[in-house]
Amino acid sequence: MTNSKQARPLDGWRILVPRGGPWGDGVAASLRAQGAVPVVAPLINFAPTTDQAALDVAFARLAAGEYDWLTVTSATTVDVMFAQRAEVPRTTRIAAVGETTAAALQAVGYDVALVPERDNSAEGMAQQLIGLETEPRRILSLRSEIAKPVLSVLLRDAGHDVDSVVAYRTVGVPVTERIKRDVENGRINAILITSGSVAAQVREQFPEIPDETLLAAIGPRTASDAGKAGLPITVIADHQTVDALIEAVSSFTLPHAADEHSS
Numbered sequence: 001m002t003n004s005k006q007a008r009p010l011d012g013w014r015i016l017v018p019r020g021g022p023w024g025d026g027v028a029a030s031l032r033a034q035g036a037v038p039v040v041a042p043l044i045n046f047a048p049t050t051d052q053a054a055l056d057v058a059f060a061r062l063a064a065g066e067y068d069w070l071t072v073t074s075a076t077t078v079d080v081m082f083a084q085r086a087e088v089p090r091t092t093r094i095a096a097v098g099e100t101t102a103a104a105l106q107a108v109g110y111d112v113a114l115v116p117e118r119d120n121s122a123e124g125m126a127q128q129l130i131g132l133e134t135e136p137r138r139i140l141s142l143r144s145e146i147a148k149p150v151l152s153v154l155l156r157d158a159g160h161d162v163d164s165v166v167a168y169r170t171v172g173v174p175v176t177e178r179i180k181r182d183v184e185n186g187r188i189n190a191i192l193i194t195s196g197s198v199a200a201q202v203r204e205q206f207p208e209i210p211d212e213t214l215l216a217a218i219g220p221r222t223a224s225d226a227g228k229a230g231l232p233i234t235v236i237a238d239h240q241t242v243d244a245l246i247e248a249v250s251s252f253t254l255p256h257a258a259d260e261h262s263s
Contacts, residue, residue, distance in 0.1 A: 008035030009250040016183065016191040018043040018198045023075060023104075027192070027242050034250060039188060041175045043201035046076045046168040049145065055084075058140055058165040063087040067163075068137040069129065071151055073097040073122060074195075075104035077142045080167045082108045097125050098240045100218075120240045121221055122147075126154035136160055142167040146197065170197045175205055183209060190214040190249050193233065196225030203229045212255040218245050 013036040017027045020042035028038035049055050062070060063086070070092055072078060078101065080086075088094060093113035096102035098120035102112045114132070116124035129139075141152050141164045152164035182188050183206045191206075193199050193215055199222065202215075209215070215233050217223035219240040223233045235252070237244040 008033075010246075010254075011035035012254050013037065013189045013249070014039055014182075014187060015249065016041055016179070016188045018192055018194060018202070020045075021079070022107075027246075030242060030246055034246060039179065039182070041179045042173045043175065043205065044170055044195075044197050045173050046079065046144075047171045049166045049168055051166060054165055055080075055167060058142070058163060059084060059086050061163075062092065062140055063089065065089045065091050066138060067092050067140045069093050069095055069133075069139040071095045071097075071125060071129070071139060071141045072101055072105060073125070073141075073143060073147065073151065075101050076144065076170075077101075077167045078104040078108060078110075081110070081142075095125055095129060097122065100241060120219065122151040123154065126151050126158075129155065129160075130158040133160070139163070140165065145169040172197075172201045172204070180206065183213070186210040186213060186255070188213060189255055190216055190252075192245060192249075193217045193222055193226050193231065194245070195222055196229070198222075199226035199229045199231050202226075203231050214249060214252055214255070216245055216249050218242075 015031055015036050015038055017024050017038050017040045020040055024040045028040055031038040070088060072094060088110055094105060094110055095114040096105055096112050102115045105112050114128060116128050136159045139155055139160050139162045141162055143166060145166050149164050152162045155162045191202060215231055217226055217233045217236045220236060223236045226233050235248045237248045
């Protein structure tokens, strides 16, 4: 028993996965491999943009080769691109904000030319692009409705021609009463916080989270957004990847485990 316990550091843990779809399935599989019981409870989903015409025009220009760069700041944007069969010609290079977004792009057949080396944020991506491109370029920036246009502003200030287009809206998804009860009763041992919008939904949908429930943020920016939403983050992943997030959780002892195994 001891060996399997060492091999599976999350034995006995019940962990809430806040997004569904292929992403949620992948995270659930990784958690199971570590011995945990994943509870997939999508807290956010994406809804169509309120200005589909603008997005259609942007995708047509993209396919026609009018852009030097396409910037993608979330895996959800990739879902929208894939659903709408967005065509990215070889003459257009794609910049992804981080490894998760880059992996999502590659999974559906898009090539990624740039991922920020250090700062996986809109600012980090802008600084790297500005350093790389000294001549003015035409750039398409796809974003969520709630995202601040930080990237577009920085790129425009550096002399680039940027079309900033809303690709989707983020909407909250109410969880079942059972999951709400399980969180409030402490039956869920950890909650993965993967974005600011997830943090806002966790705060809103679970007003009473027990102190011993571990709240794990995927990176410093998400932790900061969670703090603003009033969520006390327990641990922050070293890298903005799901593997690093799961590893951060596995470094903790299962709450109450000491009471059950007082050896």
